[in-house]
Amino acid sequence: MSSPQVALVTGAASGLGRAVATALAARGAQVMCADVDEAGGQAVAEELGGTFVRCDVRSLEENRAAVAATEATYGGLDLLYANAGVSSGIGLGEEFDEERYRHVMGVNLDGVVFGIHAALPAFERRGGGAIVATASLAGLTAVPLDPLYAANKHAVVGLVRSLAAMKEQRGVRINAVCPGFSESKIIAPFREALVAQGLPIIPAEQVADTVLALFDGDMSGECWFVQAGRESQPFGFRNIPGPRA
Known part of the structure; x- marks a missing residue:
């Protein structure tokens, strides 16, 4: 009988992170719940029979510590859901704030980069693994209302697609989930406006289903959209124009 999978989930205290942690635990995985929200993250971990570790994903050292805590607690790491995220609420006009920009x-972006970097040695010790990063539809299209959010989500998409070769080099698959407006803290400030416009809010559990499908599959470097009323599938990127003589 094989041992249960071990997963590290960032942003696990609420929203998509909580939904994915719950779905993983429901199928028997051992889950390390990471978040800056200590009370919320601890509550989720206790509910799921998992473990909580405080992790500010902006810090490389805290990402390394979260991975180390996962290995120390469960003996290894198989899955990483690099999910923690925030909206910016600012543009590049007079409202621009450098501190907020650096935070977002x-x-x-740093949270995904640092999380992956910290997890790779653990995956190598395990003989392979799988990563899903939370991007967004904002990583696939223009978002005039939050260009900085679009910028870092486009960066996550580019990172995931570029790291796909890890599957052959290190036995590690990486994919991104790109949801539309989903139940999370990010949409809380404008949720009522979305509903008033008739825009459906995607249940966090629907996003979690796609994340688990990405963990279970054999794909790598794909970016799967999640949209209300549609079946999730990989976004079809067009190739860039080739050179001409």
Whole structure:
């Protein structure tokens, strides 16, 4: 009988992170719940029979510590859901704030980069693994209302697609999930406006289903959209124009 999979989930205290942690635990995985929200993250971990570790994903050292805690607690690491994220709420006009900009880029981009970097040695010790990063439909299209969010989510998409070769080199698969407006803290400030416009809010559990499908499959370097009323599938990127003589 094979041992249960071990998963590290960032942003596990609420929203998509909580939904994925719950889905993983429901099928028998051992889950390390990481978040800056200590009370929320601890509550989720206790509910699921998992373990909580405080992790500010903007810090490389805290990402390394979260991976180390996972290995120390469960003996290894098989799955990483690099999920923690925030919206910016600012553009590049007079409202621009450098501190907010650094915070948003730190969570949404550095958090994915640092998380993957910290997890790779653990995957190598395990003989392979799988990563899913939370991007967004904002990583696949223009978002005039939050260009900085679009910028870091486009970066996550580019990172995931570029790291796909790890499957052959290190036995590690990496994919991205790109949801539309989903139940999470990110949409809380404008959720009512979305509903008033008739835009459906995607249940976090629907996103979790796609994340688990990405963990279970054999794909790598794919970016799967999640949209209300549609079946999730990989986004079809067009190839860039080739050179001409």
